[in-house]
Amino acid sequence: MKKLSLVVLIMILCSGCYVMGNITRGNLNKIDIGMTKQEVVSIMGQPYTREVYQLPDGAVLQYLIYVTYYEVGHQETTPICLKDNRVIGWGRNFYEQQQQRYQLEIINR
16 A cells, blocks of 8 residues: 555656646747746746846846756756846757857856
Protein backbone atom coordinates (compact mmCIF):
# COMPACT_ATOMS: atom_id res chain seq x y z
CA MET A 1 0.00 0.00 0.00
CA LYS A 2 2.84 2.41 0.85
CA LYS A 3 4.52 1.59 -2.45
CA LEU A 4 1.34 2.28 -4.40
CA SER A 5 0.82 5.62 -2.61
CA LEU A 6 4.39 6.65 -3.38
CA VAL A 7 4.03 5.73 -7.06
CA VAL A 8 0.75 7.67 -7.35
CA LEU A 9 2.30 10.71 -5.63
CA ILE A 10 5.31 10.68 -7.97
CA MET A 11 3.04 10.37 -11.03
CA ILE A 12 0.93 13.33 -9.90
CA LEU A 13 3.97 15.52 -9.22
CA CYS A 14 5.64 14.68 -12.53
CA SER A 15 2.50 15.08 -14.61
CA GLY A 16 1.76 18.44 -12.97
CA CYS A 17 5.19 19.78 -13.91
CA TYR A 18 4.88 18.45 -17.45
CA VAL A 19 1.46 20.01 -18.00
CA MET A 20 2.63 23.35 -16.58
CA GLY A 21 5.50 23.38 -19.10
CA ASN A 22 3.26 22.56 -22.03
CA ILE A 23 0.81 25.31 -21.15
CA THR A 24 3.58 27.90 -20.98
CA ARG A 25 5.18 26.64 -24.19
CA GLY A 26 1.82 26.84 -25.95
CA ASN A 27 1.30 30.37 -24.68
CA LEU A 28 4.50 31.45 -26.47
CA ASN A 29 2.52 31.20 -29.71
CA LYS A 30 0.35 34.08 -28.47
CA ILE A 31 3.29 36.48 -28.00
CA ASP A 32 3.85 39.12 -30.70
CA ILE A 33 6.46 41.77 -31.41
CA GLY A 34 5.42 45.11 -29.92
CA MET A 35 3.42 43.70 -26.99
CA THR A 36 3.89 45.40 -23.63
CA LYS A 37 5.27 43.69 -20.53
CA GLN A 38 1.77 43.77 -19.05
CA GLU A 39 0.35 41.94 -22.07
CA VAL A 40 3.09 39.29 -21.89
CA VAL A 41 2.52 38.69 -18.19
CA SER A 42 -1.24 38.40 -18.72
CA ILE A 43 -0.59 35.60 -21.24
CA MET A 44 2.42 33.87 -19.69
CA GLY A 45 2.01 34.63 -15.99
CA GLN A 46 4.83 35.89 -13.78
CA PRO A 47 8.32 35.00 -15.08
CA TYR A 48 10.57 32.53 -13.30
CA THR A 49 13.21 35.25 -13.18
CA ARG A 50 14.21 38.38 -15.08
CA GLU A 51 17.27 40.36 -16.11
CA VAL A 52 17.33 44.12 -16.69
CA TYR A 53 20.05 46.18 -18.40
CA GLN A 54 20.43 49.90 -19.04
CA LEU A 55 21.92 50.42 -22.50
CA PRO A 56 24.40 53.23 -23.29
CA ASP A 57 21.66 55.15 -25.16
CA GLY A 58 19.46 55.09 -22.02
CA ALA A 59 17.07 52.43 -23.30
CA VAL A 60 16.14 49.61 -20.92
CA LEU A 61 16.54 46.01 -22.08
CA GLN A 62 14.61 43.48 -20.00
CA TYR A 63 14.40 39.69 -20.24
CA LEU A 64 11.44 37.88 -18.76
CA ILE A 65 12.61 34.29 -18.37
CA TYR A 66 10.01 31.51 -18.31
CA VAL A 67 10.35 27.81 -17.58
CA THR A 68 8.83 26.26 -20.71
CA TYR A 69 9.67 22.64 -19.99
CA TYR A 70 10.33 20.85 -16.74
CA GLU A 71 10.88 17.31 -15.62
CA VAL A 72 12.83 16.07 -12.65
CA GLY A 73 16.49 16.96 -13.16
CA HIS A 74 15.94 19.02 -16.34
CA GLN A 75 14.32 22.32 -17.21
CA GLU A 76 14.30 24.54 -20.27
CA THR A 77 13.81 28.27 -20.12
CA THR A 78 12.69 30.73 -22.77
CA PRO A 79 13.62 34.42 -22.45
CA ILE A 80 11.29 37.09 -23.81
CA CYS A 81 13.16 40.31 -24.57
CA LEU A 82 11.61 43.74 -24.10
CA LYS A 83 13.20 47.04 -25.01
CA ASP A 84 11.57 50.07 -23.39
CA ASN A 85 8.69 47.83 -22.25
CA ARG A 86 7.90 46.39 -25.72
CA VAL A 87 8.65 42.86 -26.98
CA ILE A 88 11.43 42.86 -29.56
CA GLY A 89 12.00 39.09 -29.68
CA TRP A 90 12.21 35.84 -27.73
CA GLY A 91 14.03 32.55 -27.55
CA ARG A 92 17.53 31.42 -26.62
CA ASN A 93 19.10 32.43 -29.98
CA PHE A 94 17.63 35.93 -29.82
CA TYR A 95 18.83 36.26 -26.22
CA GLU A 96 22.40 35.36 -27.20
CA GLN A 97 22.34 37.69 -30.23
CA GLN A 98 21.27 40.61 -28.04
CA GLN A 99 23.99 39.83 -25.49
CA GLN A 100 26.58 40.04 -28.27
CA ARG A 101 25.02 43.08 -29.93
CA TYR A 102 24.97 45.12 -26.74
CA GLN A 103 28.07 43.44 -25.26
CA LEU A 104 26.16 42.44 -22.14
CA GLU A 105 28.15 40.65 -19.52
CA ILE A 106 26.37 38.46 -17.02
CA ILE A 107 28.18 38.11 -13.73
CA ASN A 108 27.41 35.00 -11.68
CA ARG A 109 27.06 35.84 -8.01
